[in-house]
Amino acid sequence: MVKKEEASTRIRIKIRAYDNRIIDQATKTIMETAERNEAKVVGPVPLPTERGRVTVNRSTFVHKDAREQYEIRTHKRLIDIVNASPKCVDALMNLNLPAGVDIEVKM
Incomplete structure (x- = not known):
């Protein structure tokens, strides 16, 4: 006896932002909207945070050892x-x- 699988619509939403408070607010809004329309919600699953680092010289000509480091987190x-x-x-x-x-939305 084989069970018949129902054709279900699955939507995968990937959300990115530089600020964690904004991304939490957006996920809350999406989840509330889906639950209000009686869809099953799985998540939110936190994915690894990307860290982009850039190193630049402080001065334009000499002083090679003086550097600044900047970081942006996604x-x-x-x-x-x-x-x-x-x-x-x-x-x-x-x-x-x-x-x-x-x-990013995939269906």
Whole structure:
């Protein structure tokens, strides 16, 4: 006896931002919208934070040993939405999220 798998819609949302407070606010908004439209939400899964480092000279000509180091951190989260209805997809597409948040959606 083999169980028949139902054709379910799975949406994978990858969120990136430089500020962790903004990314948490965006994930909360997405999860609330999906739950309001009766879709099952898996996550948010925190992905590893990327650290970009840049080293520059302090002076323009001499003093090679004097350097400044800068770092930028990119925080990432992953959310899976299972059994999303067309109404849920429309609600997610029309979300108003804070500036500075990059979203990648795969269906």
